[in-house]
Amino acid sequence: MSVTERQAVRLDRTETGVLHVVIDNPPVNALSHRVRAGIGHALDVAHADHLVRAIVLRAEGRSFPAGADIAEFGLPPQPPLLPDLCARIESCPKPVVAAIHGSALGGGLELALAAHRRIADAQSRLGLPEVSLGLLPGAGGTQRTPRLIGAEQALRLMLSGRPVGAAEALAMGLVDRVVEDGLAAAAEAEALALAEAGTPIPTRDRREGMRDATAYQRAVAAARAALPKEGRLQAPARIIDCVEAALLLPFGQGLAFERAAFEDLLATSEAAALRHVFFAERALSRFPESGATPRPLRTIAVAGAAGVEQVLPLLQAGYSVILIEPAKSQLVAALELVAARQQELVTADKLTEAQRDADWVRLKPAMEFGVAARVEMVLLAAPEHLEKAAEATAPGTVLAHLGKGGGLDGPRGADVLGLTLGTLGPRLAEVIVAPGCAPETVATAVALVRHLGRSALRVAAPGGVVPRVLAAGRGAAAWLVERGMDAGELSAALQAEGLPGLVRAAPGRMPRRPQAEEALARCLSAMAAEGLRLIARGVVARPSDIDLAMILGAGFARWQGGPMHWAERRGLLILRRDLRAWSADSADLWQPPPLLDDLVSAGNGFQTFARPSAA
Template sequence: MDQQAGPLRQERHGAVLVLVIDAPPVNALGHALRAALWQAIEVAEADATVGAVLIRAAGRTFPAGADISEFGQPPRAPQLPDLCDRIEACPKPVLAAIHGTALGGGLELALAAHARIARADAMLGLPEVTLGILPGAGGTQRVPRLIGAEQALRLMLTGKPVPAAEALALGLLDGVVEDGLEVAALRLAEGLVGRRLTATRDRREGMRDGAAYQAAVAAARLAQAGARLPAGARIVDCVEAAQLLPIEQGMVFERAAFADLVATPEAAGLRHAFFAERAAARFPEAKAEARPVAQLGVIGAAGSDLALLALQAGCPVVLVEPNRPQLVEALERIAAAQETAVQEGRLTPAARDADWERLTPALGAAALADSDLVLVADAGLLAEAAEAAPPGAVLALTGRGALPDSPRASDMIGLRLVGGRLAELAVGPQTAPEAVATARAVARRLGLLCLRAAAPGGIAGRVMLAGRAAVTHLLAQGEAPARVAGALRGFGLPQLAPEAAAEAPETGASAGRIIAQVLSAMANEGARLLERGIAQRASDIDFALVAGLGFPRWQGGPMFWADQRGLLILRRDLAEWGQEAPEIWAMAPLIADLAAQGGHFADHAAQAGSGQKDA
């Protein structure tokens, strides 16, 4: 009889108890799910009619990881490491059936089972290092026991997932099926009834060659020497401990390292950046339906880079430029970029030829008649594009500035590349929700991250410009370029650092004060963008800087920096420095208001987005 209890559904198939994880959207291992799994394992162990347990997941994926929102909160039993130990200690065989992505805590849960089978398109990985932490539920101890130090360290230090076939070859999986995972897993579980399998903690396949294991640890430790973030070195320590310590002590060592890393400022910054990226994906136009885009138009030779991205994404592209020499130059730029990609092995000659076949150059805007979205790279050609593009086609302006008044204002949106990886979608007051959804879908198809802004947009550039203005002022006031450059590079902002000799004089502002002045100017400009409604939330500003202009991810962003430091301190500093250079540090009213309430930028973001639906 099937039973549904919160995030876990139980099914009986003869002697096999099937535990179906059902906690959408990604089956994250939150407290309720952990408690339900623990109870189910207890019941299975006590029930003499249960001979094996199968853990699988409903929806699109096996648990994609731990519930990151619980990090930094008081722990609630059962914690994930304890749950994994409880599953591993079950005297009856436990099988994990994996589809989608088994990442972080999800993979650690599967590793605690006695056997693992996956669908061929599944991906497995341990990406905790990207959050400044390490696998904390036995991953650093169980994985090297199965696959050795070299491959375990590769998984943990890069954070990159591997496909199921590679995971099988490495030894993380016991089987892979092309389809029919549920049936195959149940058949395997039935075959395990009555058998006693070796627990992962007791396996040693990856430790047979002790010298190779130590050599891999030594090489990884050398590679981590001088690293800015501490997580990598602690991962190496834990993998070494897996060989040197009994499993119980190794687990304690791992948990202590995990707790240390979670509390570091770098991990806090990386968590903030992670959630900022998630929040940026939430658009007010979430329910709008994107219009189909079968052909992309680009008007203006300056749009050749976007045309190239579209070709790489498999889109048919019409490139219009009325000036013949400029059109030829644009085509040559595209061809040169393709040839470079071929020489570097990033593109095959056949793929290059296929891309070129999808490109149609034209001198007249009439060629845009069948385009569903037109990227307008030359504002002077907007009128021609608007006349030639069919009704309902989106007109996406790639230049800076406000969206112009036009009879087609509902079809118009700004789509600006920031740093080659981020697309800022600047939405005008008349832009139709369907146009926003369409532009977003196209940007994602081109492999770009998306940020919604109110027109005229320019979030990342405005905030970075404020930082550069602060740097220029410091230099004009006699601050040594080497001291300013050293402070900025130390923080992770070499793009703001002036050119300077290596040595800095003994006198001058401290590195901390330099960083405070530059970051305060950036946070102050960010506050103005929030006041004007150009940015939806403070975390969007941080996301724009991190994703678009290389602000160090582990520092979170200028708004996060200001919140961590405290808005009372920011208000005090701006009041002082604003007298010296009001054009840079004159306080945004929002900062004074939030500081007076003991608030944070994050509080304002929550209020601003409270009436919006998640995408």
């Protein structure tokens, strides 16, 4: 049964008169139009059926709704809108109890806040993470939350975007009860008790969090004073304004104030960029081998003392590590370096002595490759180690070149790839896949990268997406500085747009100094052009992969969205026009790539690359 055929909301009636409204919209029960319409229909049914005494709102699968359907942002709204749906739930004359499990985030938590009671599974997590998308809770979250838990706690939830566990949510008053098991039964019992007690009190009339108006205003003032003096994101300030409005305005006016602020933020370029990055992170997990099952990893060999930088992260991730180095002096020096790094972490209280000792027990030195016969992966610090590692290990053992591409003729070619772990910062790694590499090999390498706490970017050639795109931007910046633009002025302009680390040149002279806006466009256009060349060569699958790589690996700001996002929002026709004009200054920097001509001629944007095939 397809997603469109399956009901997104199921109704289950009980003999006791409780209507269970069950959301079933995998994978995270996002509040899409189908779900909202289904809940609205359920409210109609409950209102019309005199046998229905109360309502339980719950979900199938792994979670209560984990938020709105972000894919609908920016599209024409389809009723019922979530704010209107929440208002209907809150005004329902029959009690509504939300039964929360998994993650109740964003719009999902706002839906629960509109109910008359909230029962949570002990393992559930609740939060309002909209600030991470440059937005604020737009379905009454800024108005209902402080009514229950006060301004200080509400602002902590909304400004940090971090969820809290069920126990903490209970302590602060966000939920009314926590259960270890039997969630649906507990919610049904609560709903019947409310029905016996009479008309339920809607959240809009709750004032527990507003009893001390002075403390409330003090929390608002403290949050406002803590805002960065110079920041591009408007959402934090607007969140504070809305929480203040919850105290100062009647509820209906507070909702209108919140909705206007939400729509203002939704239209900002920063929010659009953050949504783009959100989807880019999701897309990164879709690659041709993503359906393959990774092989189990317990013991990993690092071949060559030059790979010692990878030993400590592997140990801290829980792996057993064999460090192989034929030269005794280099092996000893590498072990001493690991010990010194561990001691630094202990001294800084980032590692306990017990953890250090446990990690050290899992580290084994060796001078011969024969020990690699009992490992599941070998990280090769030098190409000359490949042949010995292949001889020593069984087929299926992953052989990963550090920082270089894979590829090996013969029966072991399926086991060989490349990994870039050390040069792209602590958040990104590249998995370099050559033709003939087995899907399971790729999946295993990606699993390792993720276990190390990094995002894995699949590429088809060594050399690095981040260094290549950065080189294009730095080349443009150097050209500008050499022709008279002040290096400090250019650096400040680029950093103000979330693009650090591009200016590396000495000043020169040119007849006309470019303005900051043109300079920014030249640098970003050069990077976008290089990105298109990488895509055309098959190095990387999607423009969004390039943007995410620049954010994770080069420190570009999330709210900027990356050079490819910038180019698409500005317009590919404009990009081609500018590149054609500037190519006369330097064809190496600004020659329009043929792929850009193809996209413009076909009238296609970057959505062409949205969905790669998956095994």
